[in-house]
Amino acid sequence: MGPLDGIKVIEFSALGPGPFCGMILADLGAEVIVIDRIETAGQKSKTDIASRGKKSIAIDLKKKESINLIKDIVKEADVVIEGLRPGKMEKLGLGPDDFFKVNTKLIYGRMTGWGQFGSLSSDPGHDINYIALTGALSSIGTKNTAPLPPLNLVGDFGGGGMVLAMGICAALVEVAKSGNGQIIDSAMTDGSALLMSMMYGFYSAGIWNDHRESNLLDGAAHFYGCYECKDNKFVSIGSIEPQFYKELIKRLEVDEETFKDQMDRSKWPELKKILEIKFKEKTREEWCEIMEGGDVCFAPVLSLEESINYKHNKDRETFVNIDGVTQPAPAPRFSNTPGKIKHPPVRKGENTREILKSIGKEDLVQELVESKIISEG
Numbered sequence: 001m002g003p004l005d006g007i008k009v010i011e012f013s014a015l016g017p018g019p020f021c022g023m024i025l026a027d028l029g030a031e032v033i034v035i036d037r038i039e040t041a042g043q044k045s046k047t048d049i050a051s052r053g054k055k056s057i058a059i060d061l062k063k064k065e066s067i068n069l070i071k072d073i074v075k076e077a078d079v080v081i082e083g084l085r086p087g088k089m090e091k092l093g094l095g096p097d098d099f100f101k102v103n104t105k106l107i108y109g110r111m112t113g114w115g116q117f118g119s120l121s122s123d124p125g126h127d128i129n130y131i132a133l134t135g136a137l138s139s140i141g142t143k144n145t146a147p148l149p150p151l152n153l154v155g156d157f158g159g160g161g162m163v164l165a166m167g168i169c170a171a172l173v174e175v176a177k178s179g180n181g182q183i184i185d186s187a188m189t190d191g192s193a194l195l196m197s198m199m200y201g202f203y204s205a206g207i208w209n210d211h212r213e214s215n216l217l218d219g220a221a222h223f224y225g226c227y228e229c230k231d232n233k234f235v236s237i238g239s240i241e242p243q244f245y246k247e248l249i250k251r252l253e254v255d256e257e258t259f260k261d262q263m264d265r266s267k268w269p270e271l272k273k274i275l276e277i278k279f280k281e282k283t284r285e286e287w288c289e290i291m292e293g294g295d296v297c298f299a300p301v302l303s304l305e306e307s308i309n310y311k312h313n314k315d316r317e318t319f320v321n322i323d324g325v326t327q328p329a330p331a332p333r334f335s336n337t338p339g340k341i342k343h344p345p346v347r348k349g350e351n352t353r354e355i356l357k358s359i360g361k362e363d364l365v366q367e368l369v370e371s372k373i374i375s376e377g
Helices: 017-027 064-074 088-092 096-100 127-132 153-178 188-195 197-204 242-252 265-279 284-291 304-309 311-316 352-358 362-370
Strands: 008-012 031-037 055-059 079-082 107-112 182-187 224-228 234-238 298-300 319-322 325-328
Touching (some): 008 064, 055 064, 107 153, 182 188, 234 284, 304 311
Parallel strands (some): 031 055, 107 182
Antiparallel strands (some): 319 325
């Protein structure tokens, strides 16, 4: 019974940020119905985590009868999520104006890389391309190597799906006040630029160098970064504030006089080399025993498997096991209306009959199946 209980979301099948957005909304209590392509009916993957907690109806979008059927479904919905290139949904007869005719309160969320307009809006692309245009990619990595792609976290999931989920929640508040639906143009270029707000603020203030590994938070500072240990594992240090830095120096047992000028950037390369040698003297576990439990801002760098089994994550149940698949639990946490994973991913088309029954079309199921307009998977 999460905070979005009672909200109905229609998600058009896609990859990456759109389904991730839908997963967030489903975790928070929304009923999320995925419009899957009829050719995928019957397919199922319990490791497709972004499909958890959702229902599925398989429809042939190329047939006119399907369009009318989808409009009947959308008529009772609060939100639509789609991730096709600009203009594609309109060509199918499934654009915002088509749906607003049957549902004026609808929130129509559009998830793209470049946005609905702009000189690149119709071009193909992926996460790495979108964050390349916003300064995010050029800021990550070491100065003597190519920029390092931060997985597809910044464009797809942070600047894409997460921003769209936030936009949908905001639009739900607004429609409750005005009664009017609206379109959300969620572009990964916009979202990844938004995530760089602090860095652009620092740059404008003259305290951020526009070169990799030259700043406080990009690996240049000796007190903010990762160090390899004796066992070839790594630890992370984030001792920015003076009191944390002082504790770091104390626990490292290095010369305080050498390390006294923390913010003297000219000394950072030299001090970093000293710490690289120092951390290689002990294993990661030994450093954990020395650093943990104190005001250092320290954590071991864990692999996926190690993260699942780490004590703090187990204490908070950060990861849960659903149908044999270990995965991140819903977030954030609510005191009165906690989110939950309703069920593992279903077979594509599994809920077709149930969904059509909910709009009074159950008596047409057999006819629609025989006409290959829908499939029950």
